[in-house]
Amino acid sequence: MTASMITAGFVLFHVLGVLAAMHAVMHTRTPQGAIGWALGLIFLPYVTLLPYLYLGSNRFLGYLTSQQSKLSSRAPDGSGNTPSIDPDCARYAAISAIQGRPFRSGHQLKLLIDGDAAFEVMLTAMAEAKHCLLIQFFIFHDDQLGRRVQQLLLERTAAGVAVCVLFDGVGSHDLPKHYVETLRAGGVAIHPFATHRWRNRFQLNFRNHRKIVVVDGARAFVGGLNVGDEYLGLKPPLAPWRDTHMELRGPAVSDLQQLFARDWQWITGTPPPLLPSPPCAGEASALIVASGPADAQETCSLFFTAAIHAARERLWLTTPYFVPDHSVLSALRLAVARGVDVRVLIPSRPDHRTVFLASTLHAYEALGAGIRMFRYQPGFTHQKVLLIDNDTAAVGSMNLDSRSFRLNFEVSALIVNQHFAGEVEAMLKNDFAKARIVDKSEYLDAPYLRRVAMHVARLFDPLL
Known part of the structure; x- marks a missing residue:
């Protein structure tokens, strides 16, 4: 009886695993994620089924x-x-259209x-x-x-x-x-x-x-x-x-x-x-940018992508977690190719070690694309600020990682106003003055096992 129950349990797990794998293939947003979940659910359902229930969905149902x-x-x-x-x-009309609301004028x-x-x-x-x-x-x-x-x-x-x-x-x-x-x-x-x-x-x-x-x-x-x-x-x-x-x-x-x-x-x-x-x-114009897993599309990632594409002279951003997805990283690469001054300020101290390891690898790869990376030295930088050219700035809760792109409800204020952008510029200049420039040696000179840990951490990008 006991052996039969164990056998039945294994069969049930595999049946549920196949059903969950079908769900993953139908609903996971990326082919890589779909393949990873499907293989795990089919061959190791007793290991992956429970995590899939908690982590497999990128849609927040019923909210809207x-x-x-x-x-x-x-x-x-x-x-x-x-x-x-x-x-x-x-030039931010696409962001306004995604939000379904216009810029408003007349803000202090x-x-x-x-x-x-x-x-x-x-x-x-x-x-x-x-x-x-x-x-x-x-x-x-x-x-x-x-x-x-x-x-x-x-x-x-x-x-x-x-x-x-x-x-x-x-x-x-x-x-x-x-x-x-x-x-x-x-x-x-x-x-x-x-x-x-x-x-x-x-x-x-x-x-x-x-x-x-x-x-x-x-x-x-x-x-x-x-x-x-x-x-x-x-x-x-x-x-x-x-x-x-x-x-x-x-x-x-x-x-x-x-x-x-x-x-x-x-x-x-x-x-x-x-x-x-x-x-x-x-006199300032403002657009409230909201995003979350209830959205029909990946609003946060689209916001960063559209904002980066709008830059013509300067794009400075600061984020505690630099784990860009493919579209955002491509937008940063194209900005560099256009001759835009692209700078990214990240922490020098970790608050989440897995994210910090993944960020270090992403920073190394960003350097190869001509993106200038800086590490803030005095303490931990948690700010989420974007500065575009001499007239646009954004301040809010959006991090440059998959969790903000797909899993978190976020909000930011996108401001078009030269005076406010000038204040943000002065603030960020002070921050960059307290930062060290990141070079490739940060990755290349790291011990081999630490580099392996960076690559392992990056496997968890969709959850970071």
């Missing part, structure tokens, strides 16, 4: 369908009008460099909220900064402000229950963005990596920072922590409200309070 009938196309703004695309934004912007400056402005703005606070971060920690944010939210709720908070259930996996329960007891509406519900119950590989704060529908913040002491540079060995955030005032705030509302609707089933975004006398 569940909301389209319940949410308007965008949050209200003060004018009720949709401004036409500014002529200077024309503030570049927020590093955690102390960014949180000083954000916390001050939150403390001034009179009606509504929408807050979303990938990570909340129950530490000094986390408790400071917690106390502020409780004070605002006590003052009659509607406070809605989202955090990623995996990114904030070590957030203690009492932190959330204290906020709920004080009237704060707070929820984890749990991707594994209903049809997505096995899809634990997805993350909501967005960082959004909206104050009374009038001021919004996006960037790379999360709520934790390490983002203030208080936790070695990665300290000092280099990051960038930004503040927006103007009509694009309504787009960020709508983006938050979609995530909130998915979790709670009800819309959050949305307020009109008042008119603003600024």
Whole structure:
């Protein structure tokens, strides 16, 4: 009987493996991935079947369908009008078309460099909220900064402000229950963005990596920072922590409200309070770029590809994880061929060793294409910033890796404005001045086993 049960179990695993392999062939986005999954599922289903349930899907099911009938196309703004695309934004028309929303004109912007400056402005703005606070971060920690944010939210709720908070259930996996329960007891509406519900119950590989704060529908913040002491540079060995955030005032705030509302609707089933975004006398044009695994196409990768193709003189970008896919790397190669000054700033210290090893190999191969690579020296650089020519910059949560391209919900603000681009240029010049140039010896002089480890790490690019 026991032998028969074992035999039946093996047969069942192989039958399920064949069925899963058929699913992989039909739905995996790349031929290489389809072949890898199919072979593993057919020949070693008892090893690969469970990982495939968690890691095999690149589609986040039901997210858009569940909301389209319940949410308007965008949050209200003060004018009720949709401004036409500014002529200077024309070369980014493809990005606007993919997003299904136009550039908006009339924004006031503030570049927020590093955690102390960014949180000083954000916390001050939150403390001034009179009606509504929408807050979303990938990570909340129950530490000094986390408790400071917690106390502020409780004070605002006590003052009659509607406070809605989202955090990623995996990114904030070590957030203690009492932190959330204290906020709920004080009237704060707070929820984890749990991707594994209903049809997505096995899809634990997805993350909501967005960082959004909206104050009374009038001021919004996006960037790379999360709520934790390490983002203030208080936790070695990665300290000092280099990051960038930004503040927006103007009509694009309504787009960020709508983006938050979609995530909130998915979790709670009800819309959050949305307020009109008042008119603003600024001059900058902005497009909110959102991406995620619920998209019909790989929006984040397409965003980087289109933005890189738009560069004519300069393309500077900084990312903590340099794991470009084929289309983005090809776009960088073509930019070099056009004579564009292409520079990429990456960390000199790892926060995730597998990603760091893969990034080192990608950096070595990028050097062969004429891409200039730099490693930031003072501490860990976590910022996600893009500078194009002398008039365009992007600040947000998008990393240059497959996880951001395909598995994470992300957001970035694409800005067309010479003054703001000049501020970003000055910031990045200071960063590059604190970096060392990467040369091929970093790879060639590495011990053989370390080079092998780099190539093994690159095999996991689709998951990094």
